[in-house]
Amino acid sequence: MDKVSHGILPAFDGGNEAGGSKKVKGTVVLMKKNVLNFNDFNASVLDLVFELFGQKVSLQLVSAVHGDPEKGLRGKLGKPAYLEDWITTSTLLKAGDSAFMVTFDWDEEVGVPGAIIVQNKHHRQFYLKTVTLEDVPGEGRVHFVCNSWVYPADRYKKERVFFSNKTYLPGQTPAPLVKYREEELVNLRGDGTGELQEWDRVYDYAYYNDLGNPDKDAKYARPVLGGSAEYPYPRRGRTGRPPTKTDPNTERRVPALMSLDIYVPRDEWFSHLKMSDFLAYALKAVAQLLKRKLESVCAKTPNEFDSFEDVLKLYKGSIKLASPLLESLEESIPLEMIKEPCCAENKTAWRTVVEFSRKMLAGVTPALIRLLKYPMPQVIKENKTAWRTDVEFGREMLAGVNPVLIRRLEEFPPASKLDPKIYGNQSSTIREELIQKQLNGLTVKQVIKKNKLFILDHHDAIMPYLRRINTTTTKTYATRTLLFLKDDGTLKPLAIELSLPHPEGDEFGAISKVYMPADQGVEGSIWQLAKAYAAVNDSGYHQLISHWLNTHAAIEPFVIATNRQLSALHPIYKLLHPHFRDTMTINAFARQILINAGGILEATVFPAKYAMEMSSAVYKNWIFPEQALPADLIKRGVAVEDANSPHGLRLLIEDYPYAVDGLEIWSAIKTWVEDYCSFYYKSDETVQKDEELQSWWKELVEEGHGDKKDEPWWPKMQTVKDLTETCTITIWIASALHAAVNFGQYPYAGYLPNRPTLSRRYMPEEGTPEFEELKQNPDKTFLKTITAQLQTLLGISIIEILSMHSTDEVYLGQRDTHEWTADAEPLEAFERFQKKLGEVEERIMRMNGDKRWRNRVGPVEIPYMLLYPTSEGGVTAKGIPNSVSI
Structure with a gap:
């Protein structure tokens, strides 16, 4: 303010x-x-x-x-x-x-x-x-x-x-300001040449050709994402760094892993307060900085959790690593690793981190040391075992960290859309006789007709990559999970299908096995493993697609195009600009340490080196209008159009917290955007004659999402409706959608048994030593199957940071200054938007306290707050920042 x-x-x-x-x-x-x-x-x-x-x-x-x-x-x-x-x-x-x-x-x-x-x-x-x-x-x-x-x-x-x-539309700009307006945009576009420096203010496009590092080793080579039919992808911000020596199509990476010498336009950088928060919590992620040292230490000590109590020690501060780690730590963060960053205050901050880390360890006796204490994840805070229940397993598909995939099943058995000429028969092997007894006396046909059969289906996205994925340390399946909607509104798992590629070749189809719910004996232990394999699929898909691709990567072209084509005087610039805060910076950090070859994502999520390539394959099916919440719910069959229902939709799962709260937020955003745009655009002709707006949309489609430029579904940007729908979807993606799939990461996945990110062994088969171990010690077998110690440390370190609100965060319905425009009517409309969001907050609190809505709190006793608009700083599992800011 x-x-x-x-x-x-x-x-x-x-x-x-x-x-x-x-x-x-x-x-x-x-x-x-x-x-x-x-x-x-x-x-x-x-x-x-x-x-x-x-x-x-x-x-x-x-x-x-x-x-x-x-x-x-x-x-x-x-x-x-x-x-x-x-x-x-x-x-x-x-x-x-x-x-x-x-x-x-x-x-x-x-x-x-x-x-x-x-x-x-x-x-x-x-x-x-x-x-x-x-x-x-x-x-x-x-x-x-x-x-x-x-x-x-x-x-x-x-x-x-x-x-x-x-605020002026281009044609309304006072004549003495026209040249200044035009030249400022030319400056921001740059000339497309040279390596960009920290003081440059250039917004330009590039392919994702900076993830690999073939000069280091051939195993770090990665395909260029974007610019081809084989690997389509949204564009990122251009840095202009020179190519590698090994591959002229790959951009040379910044040498130091934790360097901040990564070009983004200077005004897109984190504020000094946010950078301080970010670096302070980086101390908690010491495992990231010391990955190689930890690996060498863990090679000398057990790399397994032996019991769930061992896992809980992470949060009690009593995980113990042997004294050789001390020498590793003292020498692992040399100042030389920190290349001159883009701005000196950040270099000073990194030096502070390094020196603090060293001082923190100074004087520690060469005995066992305690390291890496994490806050207790909400999923186990009130009840340490409720996460294992089938009710919670189903609930998290509606109110967890990835509530955007479950869909209504309209055909049985579930079919595949994979090309049978390439992949053979990939249809499901789940048969009616397997699930009949769990349908409350109904047939499958009757259940489908009553809209009570649902599926969490990862089969088609993963199967094309599964053979290659399983040649790494990963050993996992492509999964389908069938669920029944009970009369109390909760989802009951009916069956989980685990599929592998045929050993004789893809063209021979899938080898599948179906597992049924059980809660006793070895069958109960096998069912827990089946749910874990489904959770592994869901965790990887969540990080790569629901989170990274559909919010971070999809929105960056909007940031670039808006700054290149819309003047700061333009009403749509003023509308959208707050929703782009920090996005280019966090994406640049991600390319440097998270999604790069050998980065943290590849080390901790099951697709490993094929992770980003797999997200490119899924992008082939990305459709911009379907990112609108109502369109998404209808496409997934969890809602139907109904003129007599609020928001014009009727939810087929009435107690669907993400959808219920999301529709309230969506409606508030849509009303705000319509009120705002109608002030400046009195007719469709005004939209058509707005040269900056037309250039913005043309460039966004043809350059920013250029691999999709020929798709017929793009809005034509010829009507006020085109404009309001486009801006509503953009704001939804950047704010609420990202909040829904991001800020629950640590609360739900900070306890890795609940959301394992990879599996290292196949399902034990009867007659094998692994099966005998499962019978004797099912918990140990479970933990030896899912994410190991090192990957757990890496994984929860990073998701704690990603789940964190900075102390200077700006939330939906807020601006960093109340004088962002001089026009009174848009300011009044914004006040109405703020009031509506306040009403949404009150409604969420009321519903969370109503025992009728069983999915809003669930067995783990986490109230659904991920779409509650405001929050304080820290890991809170609530709050909708304006932008993809972390």
Whole structure:
């Protein structure tokens, strides 16, 4: 929120100074570079020297009403004004922010300003937040929302221009501002050449050709994702790094694993508060930093959990690793590994992390040490065994971390869409006689007719890769899970089918076996393993598709296209921009340490080296309009159109927390978008004549999601309805959809037995030593089958960070300043949006307290809050940030 406008600082009155010339005074709020880096003393001294010698920070007003004939009718420029008291001004506002006075000579030939040119003649950059002018003749208050890093002027080829918070469609732009508006977009597009540097402000596209590292070893080569029919993919932000020596189509990676020297436009970087949070929690992920050292240690000590009590020790702080780890830790984070990052405050932060880690270990006696204590995941907080129940197993498909896949079964037995010429017969082997006794006296045909038969089906997505996946350390299946909707609204598992490729070749179809529910003896232990194999499939699909592909990767082209084609003056830019905060940065981090060859995802999730390639195969079926929640629910058969029902849909699973809360959020977003767009777009013709909007949509389709450009389902962007539906879907993906599949990760999957990410052994067969072990010690067999110790440490370390809200998060229905637009009607519509979200919060709390809705809390006693709009910081299992921000 802009504190200047709320009386925290005094407003400056304009008036006549000595000599009778009119003066206009204002306030500039910024954050000095040295505030973020207390060790940057030399840079601070240099800035002071620059000030003393007249190399200051200047601001020039740009007229919105008078053009300069000598400069192509660009807005006339006022005389430069300079920030006052740079040397003596102390921090006056919230941490890091300083407010400076600035005084402009008023020039009637300039008149009302519509933009401001800022020049930084200092040695270091600063973060410019706002500029506010008071008592501008004929206008009153003029406010500029900047929120941008301003580097020394010699870093730029063009001047830094910031526009006031007024909003204009391209054709309505005051003539003196038109050239400035057009040139700013040209600057942001760049010229498509060269390696981009931290001060560059270029948004451009590239393929996912930076995941592999063939120069390191052939085993780290990966296919380029994007730009081909074989491996289609959304585009990422271009960095311009040179190609590898081994493969000219692969981009060279940043050498240091944990380096922050990864280009994204500087204004897309995490705030200093969020970076502090991010790095602080990186300490908890010490296993990531020390992967090789941990591997060498774990090779000398047991790499298995022997009991569920062993797993619980992770959260009690009593997992013990032998003393050789101490020497490993003390030498494992050399400062040399940290390449010069994109900005020095981050380098300092990383050095702080390293030194803290070393000090933390200093003086520890060479005895057993305790390491890696994690918070208790909510799934076992109230009840340590309820996660094993069939009721909870089914409930998490409706209210867990991946509630977006379950669908109604409309044909029996379940069929496959895989090409039988390539994959043979992949139809399910589940037969009616196997499940008949569990259908409350009904036939399968009757159950289907009553909309009571559902399936969690991972078969087709995984089977084409399964033969290759199982040549690694993974030993798993492609699964189908059949469920029956009971009268109390809960889902009862009926059967789980585990399938493998035919040993003689794919064309011979699948080898499948069906497992039935049991809760006693060896049959009960086998059923627990069957559920674990289904959970392994679901965990991998969740991370790769529901989470990464459908939110992170799908939304990045929108970030790029919006900044390249929509001016900051454009109403749709102002609508969408908050929903892109931090996305490019977290995606860049992901490419560096998570989804890269040999990265954490490949080490911890069952598809291993085929993970990203598999997500590319699923992207072939990605359809933008189907990302809308109502369309998705109808496609999956869990809802039907009903004009008499709220939101025009009737849920076939009435107690479906994700869908129930999601439809409330969807409706609130849609109403807000319609109210907003209708203010600026009075007719379809207005949409058609908006040149920036048309360029934005054309580029997004043809470049950002270019491998899908010929699909007929793209909205044509010819009507107001096209526009509102597109913006609603975009905001839904970036905010609520991402929240639903992200912030429950640690609460549900922080306890790996509940959501194992890989399996290392096949189902024990009768007559084998493994089967005898299962009979004698089923828990140990279960733990030896699923994720091992090292992968568990890696996995829960990263998902704890990914489940964390930063302390400065901005949630749905919030903005970082209340003056984001000067138009009153959109601000009033936004207030209605906020009020509606508050009502949604109250409704969620009421439903969670109503015992009728058994799926909202469940046996594990976790109330469904993942679509509760607001939250405090930390791992809370609630809150919808505006954007894909972590």
